[in-house]
Amino acid sequence: MAHHEIETTWKGKMQFNADVNGHTIVMDAPARVGGEDKGPIPKPFILTALSGCTGMDVVALLRKSGIFLSDFQMKVRGELSKQQPLEYVAIHMIYSLSGDPGHQQDVLNAITDSQEKICGVSHMLKKAMPVTWEIIYNQEIIFPNHSAERKSVAGIWH
């Protein structure tokens, strides 16, 4: 069965180094909980994985159509539960891209395909919580939010 495997080694105090397909990723805790802040805390790697997964989808899909972006950023926000264990209960993304004005529909289609069909991280996380997104292209909101009922989550970010 196909699989991914990582190996993580404790480096003293609160530092853990993960070997992820040949690259070393350092995780650490802030000083107030005994760490030295040598790397990110672990939980936001969930958000990081989501941004990388969908980001690579979008670039690859557009490239197939001969479309190249001039700029592409994503903000990913995970709302934390009020109770322990501290976990994300909703994730909202803002895609912000720049490129040829004639490619607006292609960009919208690529992000929709990634979120709804291709991105395995998004598909996994949606089994555990709502994942919503909005899209800004050339400084204009072209997709305000995925679903009206999640608008409150997006609303507080702006």
Next chain:
Amino acid sequence: MAHHEIETTWKGKMQFNADVNGHTIVMDAPARVGGEDKGPIPKPFILTALSGCTGMDVVALLRKSGIFLSDFQMKVRGELSKQQPLEYVAIHMIYSLSGDPGHQQDVLNAITDSQEKICGVSHMLKKAMPVTWEIIYNQEIIFPNHSAERKSVAGIWH
């Protein structure tokens, strides 16, 4: 509402740099899909987050009892779906620790508390798929597997 937020910027080709609480995390794709392998692929960051979350729990819980480990490693394996979108359908962890032989029960309790009560990443992921684990302490298996019905997942790893 308390939240975590990350920002990810496309750096050309398939490279994406994420800013995660002040640290830059590079993600990239292998050459066969247009990348330059400058960092890990995104999906295994899910496994990385899990290892860091539970690893920090265990070290912190043991430290509270005045217990220090001499060595601590984790392997995390994510089984990939057969169909698209490619996602993890089961996660299995092997904890491997060394320390004072008298602290075996404390180590077992700390890992159980992390997996069943404290670790938010494990709690989140369990909503989407089974997460199982086994524990090796001083080269001896002290916890063979979380649940008998998942034994097949563990079995293929050894």
